[in-house]
Amino acid sequence: MLKIENLHASIENKSILKGLSLEVKAGEVHAIMGPNGAGKSTLANIIAGKDEYEVTEGNIQLNGEDIGELAPEERAHNGVFLSFQYPVEIPGVSVTNFIKTAINETRKAKGLEDMPAKDMLKMIREKSELLEIDRKFLSRSLNEGFSGGEKKRNEIFQMAMLEPKLAILDETDSGLDIDALRIVANGVNKLKSKDNAVIVITHYQRLLDYIVPDFVHVLYDGKIVKSGDASLALELEAKGYDWIKQELV
Amino acid sequence: MSKYTEEQLEQELKTQEYKYGFYTDIESETFAKGLNEDVVRAISKKKNEPQWMTDWRLDAFRVWEKMEEPEWANVHYEKPKFQDIAYYSAPKEKPKLNSLDEVDPELLDTFKRLGISLDEQKKLANVAVDIVIDSVSVATTFKKTLGEKGIIFMPISEAIQEHPELVRKYLGTIVPTTDNFYAALNSAVFSDGSFCYIPKGVRCPMELSTYFRINEGGTGQFERTLVVADKGSYVSYLEGCTAPSRDENQLHAAVVELVAMDDAEIKYSTVQNWYPGNKEGKGGVYNFVTKRGLCENNAKISWTQVETGSAVTWKYPSCILKGNNSVGEFYSIAVTNNYQQADTGTKMIHLGKNTKSTIISKGISAGKSQNSYRGLVQIGARAENARNFSQCDSLLMGNLCGAHTFPYIEVKNKTAQVEHEATTSKIGEEQLFYCNQRGIDTEKAIALIVNGFSKDVLNKLPMEFAVEAQKLLEISLEGSVG
Numbered sequence: 001m002l003k004i005e006n007l008h009a010s011i012e013n014k015s016i017l018k019g020l021s022l023e024v025k026a027g028e029v030h031a032i033m034g035p036n037g038a039g040k041s042t043l044a045n046i047i048a049g050k051d052e053y054e055v056t057e058g059n060i061q062l063n064g065e066d067i068g069e070l071a072p073e074e075r076a077h078n079g080v081f082l083s084f085q086y087p088v089e090i091p092g093v094s095v096t097n098f099i100k101t102a103i104n105e106t107r108k109a110k111g112l113e114d115m116p117a118k119d120m121l122k123m124i125r126e127k128s129e130l131l132e133i134d135r136k137f138l139s140r141s142l143n144e145g146f147s148g149g150e151k152k153r154n155e156i157f158q159m160a161m162l163e164p165k166l167a168i169l170d171e172t173d174s175g176l177d178i179d180a181l182r183i184v185a186n187g188v189n190k191l192k193s194k195d196n197a198v199i200v201i202t203h204y205q206r207l208l209d210y211i212v213p214d215f216v217h218v219l220y221d222g223k224i225v226k227s228g229d230a231s232l233a234l235e236l237e238a239k240g241y242d243w244i245k246q247e248l249v
Numbered sequence: 250m251s252k253y254t255e256e257q258l259e260q261e262l263k264t265q266e267y268k269y270g271f272y273t274d275i276e277s278e279t280f281a282k283g284l285n286e287d288v289v290r291a292i293s294k295k296k297n298e299p300q301w302m303t304d305w306r307l308d309a310f311r312v313w314e315k316m317e318e319p320e321w322a323n324v325h326y327e328k329p330k331f332q333d334i335a336y337y338s339a340p341k342e343k344p345k346l347n348s349l350d351e352v353d354p355e356l357l358d359t360f361k362r363l364g365i366s367l368d369e370q371k372k373l374a375n376v377a378v379d380i381v382i383d384s385v386s387v388a389t390t391f392k393k394t395l396g397e398k399g400i401i402f403m404p405i406s407e408a409i410q411e412h413p414e415l416v417r418k419y420l421g422t423i424v425p426t427t428d429n430f431y432a433a434l435n436s437a438v439f440s441d442g443s444f445c446y447i448p449k450g451v452r453c454p455m456e457l458s459t460y461f462r463i464n465e466g467g468t469g470q471f472e473r474t475l476v477v478a479d480k481g482s483y484v485s486y487l488e489g490c491t492a493p494s495r496d497e498n499q500l501h502a503a504v505v506e507l508v509a510m511d512d513a514e515i516k517y518s519t520v521q522n523w524y525p526g527n528k529e530g531k532g533g534v535y536n537f538v539t540k541r542g543l544c545e546n547n548a549k550i551s552w553t554q555v556e557t558g559s560a561v562t563w564k565y566p567s568c569i570l571k572g573n574n575s576v577g578e579f580y581s582i583a584v585t586n587n588y589q590q591a592d593t594g595t596k597m598i599h600l601g602k603n604t605k606s607t608i609i610s611k612g613i614s615a616g617k618s619q620n621s622y623r624g625l626v627q628i629g630a631r632a633e634n635a636r637n638f639s640q641c642d643s644l645l646m647g648n649l650c651g652a653h654t655f656p657y658i659e660v661k662n663k664t665a666q667v668e669h670e671a672t673t674s675k676i677g678e679e680q681l682f683y684c685n686q687r688g689i690d691t692e693k694a695i696a697l698i699v700n701g702f703s704k705d706v707l708n709k710l711p712m713e714f715a716v717e718a719q720k721l722l723e724i725s726l727e728g729s730v731g
């Protein structure tokens with residue numbers, strides 16, 4: 001599904017990713033862990049197509065196709081979804097209106113008609129129930145005055161609505177209390193299938209108790225320095241990142 | 250030349266008559282440019298107006314002659330040459346077209362995107378409509394319903410003939426001829442406009458729209474509107490049209506007067522979409538409008554406006570809250586793009602006790618445009634417990650445009666409560682990327698963000714109008730980023 005080869009990227013001449021490779025196949029869950037500033041969000045943003053970053057070397061393929069030249073919305077239409085670490089506010093645009101626009105714009109790109117209002121309503125009802133989202137919440141302005149937890153839950157709600165092929169969750173667990181964490185993880189698990197893939201970016205092993213990864217990677221200084229199975233997350237939790245650093249020298 | 254019919258003969262005789270009179274159409278073309286007392290008289294005569302009306306125009310003209318064009322607004326433009334304008338040509342007929350194929354494709358495209366029906370498209374583009382049955386029957390039913398309630402809604406030139414006592418009683422009482430340069434000019438030379446009277450206690454059952462007013466021969470350069478809501482009545486009035494108006498007239502100076510008597514309510518909604526000029530700032534309409542309403546006891550006037558057109562806009566719909574407990578509201582969205590300039594806002598003059606006013610202004614600037622809010626809140630000495638709340642929000646796109654806020658507050662009564670809030674924000678890269686990531690392209694994302702920003706005002710518009718206005722915002726900002 002996703003294949004990244006030797007990716008080098010920089011911003012304002014500061015090199016952040018320094019030869020990162022990663023392959024994610026359909027049906028898999030990958031966790032990416034690593035200390036602050038390692039380049040995790042940068043990686044997520046680059047996959048999603050944020051153009052502030054300059055890719056100086058390497059390439060990203062989605063289903064065998066180089067997506068380097070695609071605009072972010074085109075990547076989204078191809079099934080890439082990013083749950084943002086810091087979702088932005090859009091005043092005056094309700095959660096409902098936003099997701100409706102997102103769905104219909106994606107459909108338009110595929111040459112489909114707008115989703116009938118009835119179907120949209122049904123889907124909203126289903127997904128908001130799955131994520132235990134209150135109806136009133138859906139009429140609020142997008143992310144405006146949302147608590148940290150509400151923002152993250154809203155990201156996952158959008159993910160559930162858009163049914164992406166590749167979902168990247170950037171620190172979706174931060175700011176969530178244990179109940180919200182369970183609900184969000186449950187939502188992600190429901191979405192999982194053999195046809196789609198999930199990349200979970202996290203600091204802590206906590207979320208991985210609920211969303212069990214097939215692979216765990218450690219991102220450090222712009223590269224993946226270690227990969228393993230779920231047990232690697234536990235090891236990191238126990239030993240901290242210093243252990244990795246020491247191993248590297 | 251074929252047969253010379255009875256009709257043609259008659260026609261010719263008429264023109265012959267005019268030829269030696271003062272005001273043949275041909276002659277009028279020769280006199281066309283420039284403004285003097287004879288021209289004012291000619292206009293009045295052409296409209297067959299009573300003497301009082303002619304005198305009224307002449308008074309206005311004499312005042313105007315001594316006035317200077319105002320310069321305090323934050324707009325810069327080449328002054329119209331007032332002696333270079335034809336003042337008494339009949340309202341310009343747009344060329345009649347035979348089919349939509351003859352219409353400017355760009356205009357048609359805009360119509361389509363606004364969701365305007367084919368019949369309406371034809372009407373707007375001045376294409377002869379063959380299936381008129383529909384619109385005629387709508388207009389007839391419309392007239393009948395209004396007639397039954399005693400509501401008068403007609404071109405003001407007709408009202409001067411048919412209801413001279415009403416027009417004379419109110420015309421110029423809210424916006425005196427001496428009010429300002431453009432109002433004086435309008436009073437002297439106004440071509441036509443609308444008159445509306447709602448009798449005591451009547452609730453007008455439908456939105457009155459100039460769009461439905463039959464007999465309308467184009468809006469004209471100097472439009473005059475007078476709306477009188479008698480005691481306890483209600484009316485919602487829609488002015489303008491979301492479809493773009495490609496008027497060749499450079500200068501537009503309209504006057505609108507509203508009278509809301511005791512317990513009456515007037516909602517006045519405008520969508521202004523005059524030609525803004527091209528991307529380089531060439532051409533485009535200057536729109537200098539004077540709009541004012543008077544509220545008696547317990548009366549209410551709401552101005553709602555969506556301004557997207559014109560090269561230069563100068564416009565301050567105002568409320569004089571004379572009666573106790575009267576309420577004035579101003580809800581405005583002003584969009585400027587490319588080289589457009591808008592200086593717009595409101596005046597709320599609190600004279601009565603317990604008067605209340607609300608001002609919500611949303612300015613959106615893109616391109617190299619300049620967007621100014623100018624608002625006056627005045628609380629008179631006898632206006633016990635007057636309240637005002639003002640909120641002025643500006644949204645900027647890019648670094649080349651400007652947003653300016655000029656709030657003026659004058660309070661002469663200590664019990665007054667006046668609140669002013671202002672914000673300026675920018676459509677950020679982060680917001681756009683967030684939308685893009687969800688599959689929404691940048692153009693659509695801007696529309697979404699702008700609509701969200703304008704929501705409080707859009708909500709005040711009548712439903713159908715709001716939907717069109719929303720699309721209009723989208724279209725006016727196209728190509729503003731990237």
Ligand SMILES: Nc1ncnc2c1ncn2[C@@H]1O[C@H](COP(=O)(O)OP(=O)(O)O)[C@@H](O)[C@H]1O
Pocket residue numbers: 011012014016034035036037038039040041042043052
């Ligand atoms: N927009 C930016 N401008 C400048 N530096 C940036 C920008 N975004 C990220 N960085 C830098 O890149 C590095 C990696 O950041 P980030 O990808 O956010 O790390 P992580 O998500 O792993 O904590 C950090 O040193 C950060 O300061």
Ligand SMILES: [Mg+2]
Pocket residue numbers: 040041042085170171
């Ligand atoms: Mg991060």
